[in-house]
Amino acid sequence: MKSLLTILLAVAFGAVAYADIQAPPMSDQGPTRKLGRGFSNVVYGWTEIPATMMQVNEKEGNNAAWGYGLVKGVGRSLFRFGTGWYEMLTFPVPAYKSSFRAPYEANTPWTLNRYTEFPPEIGCDTRYEYFGGFSN
Numbered sequence: 001m002k003s004l005l006t007i008l009l010a011v012a013f014g015a016v017a018y019a020d021i022q023a024p025p026m027s028d029q030g031p032t033r034k035l036g037r038g039f040s041n042v043v044y045g046w047t048e049i050p051a052t053m054m055q056v057n058e059k060e061g062n063n064a065a066w067g068y069g070l071v072k073g074v075g076r077s078l079f080r081f082g083t084g085w086y087e088m089l090t091f092p093v094p095a096y097k098s099s100f101r102a103p104y105e106a107n108t109p110w111t112l113n114r115y116t117e118f119p120p121e122i123g124c125d126t127r128y129e130y131f132g133g134f135s136n
Contacts, residue, residue, distance in 0.1 A: 029100045035091035037102060037117060041084030044119040048080055049073035051120040080119060 049070065056069030083103060096103040104115045 031091050031100060034087050034100045038084045038087030038089075038091060040118050041080040042088065043084075045077045045080030045084060047119045047122050048076035050122055052076055076115070080115075 050073070052073035053065045053069035056072070057065035060068070086103070091100075094100050102115075102117050
């Protein structure tokens with residue numbers, strides 16, 4: 001009887017471990033990520049204004065940055081604010097294409113016409129190494 005119980009427990013733990021390894025590709029997109037993404041877009045969506053102005057400034061100059069870049073940045077930040085509230089209110093429901101993905105293009109190269117999943121970062125701190133790898 002003990003050996004039968006041992007075998008059943010081994011098979012049960014093996015099945016659970018196998019199921020954990022076979023996670024689907026979108027398994028990291030869940031309700032908690034959707035809630036966090038919505039909160040981040042509501043709180044930090046305003047960073048679209050200076051980030052868009054800087055992008056326009058690099059491509060078209062100062063006058064365009066303070067005119068077109070400012071208007072486009074305000075529009076983008078309002079979009080993030082509205083989308084953030086939508087995602088926070090609907091976080092338990094897989095609303096977009098029966099999943100918890102963002103309702104806009106995510107993880108694309110950041111250009112003036114596309115949105116990343118989270119708002120842009122502003123400031124001097126970065127997690128990327130640009131000049132050949134400074135070591136801590």
